[in-house]
Every structure is written in C-alpha cells, then in structure tokens.
Amino acid sequence: MNFSFAHSHTQGFLSLVNSPFSLAFCICYLSLIGGATYVYCYPNPKREREIFWIASLMLILFSAFRPVGLGIDDAGYVLYTKNICSFLECFKLIQSPRDYVWFSLVGLLKSFFSGEQAILLISAAGVFIQLYCIDRLCRQKLLALILFTPLIYLLFHLTILRAGFALGWYFLAIFFLVRSKFFLGGTLLASNFLTHSQAIFSIALAPFLWLSKKRWLAIALIALCLLGMYLQITPTIDQLSLLTSTSVQPYLEKAMDGGYEGENKFPVIDLLLMIYLVAIIIKEDIDKFSSKLNQYIVASALLAIFLAWFFAPIHAVQTRLFDFYIAPIVFLAGNLRQNKYLFFGTIFLSILIYIRMEVIHNFILG
Numbered sequence: 001m002n003f004s005f006a007h008s009h010t011q012g013f014l015s016l017v018n019s020p021f022s023l024a025f026c027i028c029y030l031s032l033i034g035g036a037t038y039v040y041c042y043p044n045p046k047r048e049r050e051i052f053w054i055a056s057l058m059l060i061l062f063s064a065f066r067p068v069g070l071g072i073d074d075a076g077y078v079l080y081t082k083n084i085c086s087f088l089e090c091f092k093l094i095q096s097p098r099d100y101v102w103f104s105l106v107g108l109l110k111s112f113f114s115g116e117q118a119i120l121l122i123s124a125a126g127v128f129i130q131l132y133c134i135d136r137l138c139r140q141k142l143l144a145l146i147l148f149t150p151l152i153y154l155l156f157h158l159t160i161l162r163a164g165f166a167l168g169w170y171f172l173a174i175f176f177l178v179r180s181k182f183f184l185g186g187t188l189l190a191s192n193f194l195t196h197s198q199a200i201f202s203i204a205l206a207p208f209l210w211l212s213k214k215r216w217l218a219i220a221l222i223a224l225c226l227l228g229m230y231l232q233i234t235p236t237i238d239q240l241s242l243l244t245s246t247s248v249q250p251y252l253e254k255a256m257d258g259g260y261e262g263e264n265k266f267p268v269i270d271l272l273l274m275i276y277l278v279a280i281i282i283k284e285d286i287d288k289f290s291s292k293l294n295q296y297i298v299a300s301a302l303l304a305i306f307l308a309w310f311f312a313p314i315h316a317v318q319t320r321l322f323d324f325y326i327a328p329i330v331f332l333a334g335n336l337r338q339n340k341y342l343f344f345g346t347i348f349l350s351i352l353i354y355i356r357m358e359v360i361h362n363f364i365l366g
Helices: 003-018 020-041 045-065 074-082 100-109 115-137 141-157 161-178 182-194 197-212 215-230 237-241 246-256 268-283 288-310 315-326 329-333 340-360
Strands: none
Touching (some): 020 045, 045 115, 045 141, 074 115, 100 115, 100 161, 115 141, 115 161, 141 161, 141 315, 161 288, 161 315, 197 315, 215 268, 215 288, 246 315, 268 315, 268 340, 288 315
C-alpha cells in the first residue's frame, strides 16, 4: 500500500471536515443532490426551477461576498488589483497586454469598490451568466447544477477567476447560437480572447460543429485523440515552442525541463467525462428538443479533446484548455432523457469530480 498517497488523502479529508466553509459547502452540495433526487422521483418543473434558483442565488452571493483568501489563487488576484488603477483616477481602459476586458472591468469597478471586491463581483457576474444559460437551455436544471458545481464552480469561480468570466462569455455565445442569433453568438466567440487568452480557441467551435453532426466521425476523433495521447503520438515540445505565445512560456520551459514527466498522459477524471459523453452519443439519450444545443456541446467537447491531444506535452496547458472547452457538457446533463441509470450515473460522476476538487486538491481553503 502507498502510505504517502493514503496520508495525503486522509489530510485532504481532514481539511474538508475542519474547514467551516468546506464543510458547509459539502452539506449544501449533498442537500442539492437530495433535492434533485426528490424532484426526479416526483417531477414538478415549477418546484425544480425554484430550488434551482435558490441554490443558484446562494452560489452567486457566495461568489460576490466570500472572504478573499478562500480560493487557492486569491493572493495572485489581489496582487493584480494592486497594479490596476481605478478608471476615475487614471482614465485608462487598457491596463494590460492581454485579457483586456477583465482588467478593464476591474479598473472600472475599482472606482466604486475595493480591488478585492471588484474581482469577486466580476466572478459573480460570470456565475450568473452561466446559471442563466443553464436555466434557459436545460430541462433537468438541478442535474445540470449538480455537475456544474464541481466541474465549473469549484475550478473556475474559486480558482482561475479570469477564465471563469471568459467561460460565461462562451456560454452566452452558445446560448445565442442555439437561439439562431448567429451574429451575436459569432461576435462573442470571436471576441472571447479579450476576456482571457485561454478562450482564444473559442472561434474554432465552428469547424467542429460539422463533425458533431456525424456521430461516428465524432467518436472516431475522440478515440484517435485519446490513443494519440496514451501512445505519445502528439506534436513535440519543439514544434509547440514555435506556435505558443509568451503567456505559455513558463509552462513550455517547465515541459522542456521535464517538469511534467510524472503526470498522467490524460487525467483519469477527464477520461471518465469523455466515456460519459461517448456513451450518451452512442445511446442518443438526449431530449429531441435540444438537438441543436447538443451539436454545439459535442462540438465543444471535440475541440476540448483535440486541444488536449495537441498540447499533451505541456500538461498544465492541456488540462486548462480541456477543462475550459469541456464545460458545456453541463447542458448535456441537463437535457438527458428520463432514465434512472443516466440520472444516478451523472450524480456519481459529479461526486467523483467533487472529491477530486475538494477532498484531494482542497480548492476551498479556510
């Protein structure tokens, strides 16, 4: 038995129990699962929507007013705010070489709030946008929210806040595209890199949309990308060094120094997400009304797995890009057919992701 592995996981569990925020969050999450199970057994769309928005408002308010320092990257974001002057002081909108929208919003909000409060309010706005899209596009809203909480909220809205706001932009683009407002959706996709550099590939959703309509071609691409990663048939670090930007340079240098040699070729939990997606595609266990939406979800998942394969030698870049573009899979969970195996399978997968994020990695500090 690997005692160091067991010890680290025991410590992760103890930190969950000892932290009042972690424990309270866990209790709320289990209550959400209980509420979703009740609504599944006794369907009531009106009640489901009420529970959804009660839980959503709790997440939005928590995002806006939580203690700074609760997220593992909060210190870095506080440092960012100190280097941004309020708009009413310097009248500068552009205050960074990239991620212009996020930094500009911080500057504007710093005219009325502290820097720390500004970043939390922007994060809360991103959470609201994503939850609004789930409400408007999903039938099983609580099931979507159960997957959203560990897959998106714990990662993007407690940790990588700028990417979380960019993900809200991405969700809104998909929302407009599904509603056939192609100009608005296309504009948001094309401009998403202005919110965070991680979102620069958003516009690539378009070519993968064609593939998403060809079920077996989509599955073949997923299989080839996974096979390529596990057999290490991917672009080399030298090839990637010619294509990557300066923002990726620290990760590239770490890869060149062998810093990612001990990492998995592809995270196990991400592999489970792809198996979950493929199983649904094969069985076609999706409500017919959402077929257009699901084409965009599958297209985004194909983009995610392609980027994971392409950037496989740079593990940090691989996982960040995959996590970002796989996120719309929550819409898929929210539009599954009534099937107890799919319902409880989705809950089981969500719990595994929650354990990964909170018990193992301790994403909620305090």
